Amino acid sequence: MAHIEMTETLLYSINRSKVVYDKFDDEVVLINLENGNYFSIRGAAVLVWDLLSSGSDQRSVVSILAQTFGQPREILTADVAEFIGRLLEEELMIVSDSTVEQTTSALPKTSAVNYAKPVLEVYSDMQDLILLDPIHEVDETGWPNAKKESEPKS
Amino acid sequence: MELPTPPWQTTAELAYGEMWVSDGEHLKIKHQPTHQTLMMLDLKSQEAIYWVKDANEVPYYESSAPLRLLLHWWMSSQQKQLLHAAAVGLPNKGILLVGKGGSGKSNTAISCLNSELFYAADDYCLLSFENEVRVHSLFATAKLHFEDVERHPYLESTMHVSSENEVQDEKALFFLYPKFKDRMIASFPVKAVFIPKVTNGKIAKLTPVSASKAYLALAPSTIFQMQGDRRRTHEQISTLVHRVPCYELELSTDAKENSAIIQHFLEQISR
Numbered sequence: 001m002a003h004i005e006m007t008e009t010l011l012y013s014i015n016r017s018k019v020v021y022d023k024f025d026d027e028v029v030l031i032n033l034e035n036g037n038y039f040s041i042r043g044a045a046v047l048v049w050d051l052l053s054s055g056s057d058q059r060s061v062v063s064i065l066a067q068t069f070g071q072p073r074e075i076l077t078a079d080v081a082e083f084i085g086r087l088l089e090e091e092l093m094i095v096s097d098s099t100v101e102q103t104t105s106a107l108p109k110t111s112a113v114n115y116a117k118p119v120l121e122v123y124s125d126m127q128d129l130i131l132l133d134p135i136h137e138v139d140e141t142g143w144p145n146a147k148k149e150s151e152p153k154s
Numbered sequence: 155m156e157l158p159t160p161p162w163q164t165t166a167e168l169a170y171g172e173m174w175v176s177d178g179e180h181l182k183i184k185h186q187p188t189h190q191t192l193m194m195l196d197l198k199s200q201e202a203i204y205w206v207k208d209a210n211e212v213p214y215y216e217s218s219a220p221l222r223l224l225l226h227w228w229m230s231s232q233q234k235q236l237l238h239a240a241a242v243g244l245p246n247k248g249i250l251l252v253g254k255g256g257s258g259k260s261n262t263a264i265s266c267l268n269s270e271l272f273y274a275a276d277d278y279c280l281l282s283f284e285n286e287v288r289v290h291s292l293f294a295t296a297k298l299h300f301e302d303v304e305r306h307p308y309l310e311s312t313m314h315v316s317s318e319n320e321v322q323d324e325k326a327l328f329f330l331y332p333k334f335k336d337r338m339i340a341s342f343p344v345k346a347v348f349i350p351k352v353t354n355g356k357i358a359k360l361t362p363v364s365a366s367k368a369y370l371a372l373a374p375s376t377i378f379q380m381q382g383d384r385r386r387t388h389e390q391i392s393t394l395v396h397r398v399p400c401y402e403l404e405l406s407t408d409a410k411e412n413s414a415i416i417q418h419f420l421e422q423i424s425r
Contacts (some may be wrong), residue, residue: 024366031374033384038374067215126378
């Protein structure tokens with residue numbers, strides 16, 4: 001029996017507490033609202049993003065990429081693992097602690113014809129504009145009494 | 155007048171010492187200790203306060219875009235969105251110019267003051283979606299890097315001359331009213347988003363681009379320049395770029411070529 005790494009069966013979800021994103025024809029653009037970095041995902045990486053965000057684990061993603069592009073699984077496994085690592089590092093996705101039910105809806109498709117290693121393009125030029133702004137709330141007695149243990153809001 | 159002690163905790167290290175406070179609903183406050191300013195907006199009472207320690211020391215950036223942050227917060231509550239964008243056009247149709255500093259959007263917009271086009275903004279404008287996608291002018295000002303001023307000699311008499319006590323801005327500031335009142339426009343429907351690109355060519359050229367490119371040229375700088383509901387800003391800009399076509403405008407070194415290609419594009423649109 002082939003050894004399956006634990007990480008290959010992890011599920012992921014979009015880190016919606018920090019991230020906004022939009023999908024265009026062949027590209028996903030994302031912004032990390034906390035640190036000012038923004039990102040672009042294109043080509044096969046869009047398919048990987050779509051699969052991960054709709055409940056596929058790494059092993060499933062690799063299988064689908066292999067069927068779609070005909071690349072060796074060893075290469076795809078390394079590429080996808082690296083891409084997932086980048087998504088986690090940039091806090092665009094988080095490991096999901098819930099079990100996502102498999103649905104009967106069709107799996108995401110791609111318009112990409114040729115395989116290219118999934119890449120997360122990062123833009124950091126907005127960081128000068130970012131002010132660390134822990135959002136503080138006032139308590140029920142109102143101004144000027146700060147709420148204790150306030151949670152940041154967007 | 156001195157400020158009372160702020161209610162927020164001061165244990166966090168903050169860039170520039172600035173603080174942004176929101177109760178998530180009707181109260182918004184920003185304190186800028188380096189500029190000695192405090193801005194507050196109460197959407198319930200519809201009251202806003204701009205406090206500065208010394209009326210003679212209003213920050214220089216307020217001159218070109220006064221009360222910008224308060225306007226951003228208030229307009230957001232009115233379902234309108236402040237954008238980091240320029241806007242030029244005709245009375246019944248126009249375009250937005252989007253891009254980071256140095257992209258050529260301000261120079262291009264300002265050059266339209268010397269054309270048949272009308273000017274709504276060079277840096278900040280207001281977007282609404284009520285019946286159509288529409289842009290609204292906010293400020294009758296323009297700013298240029300000092301090295302670009304000589305390219306716009308028609309602006310000369312509108313240039314603000316700083317007094318000795320004023321902090322020198324990194325840009326030249328122009329008060330366009332009343333000299334250009336006939337070339338300024340309050341509002342028009344948005345028909346396209348243009349992303350200017352500086353080239354060394356003589357020919358201006360328009361090329362359709364994906365909406366994602368326009369989103370990336372507009373959203374990050376708009377979202378991060380102004381504290382507020384960043385998610386809502388993202389949604390508004392996404393709506394914009396999905397609704398109107400987007401183009402890259404390769405700029406000519408001849409400003410008249412640039413205003414001409416914009417005018418020609420608009421004249422080709424039926425309405």
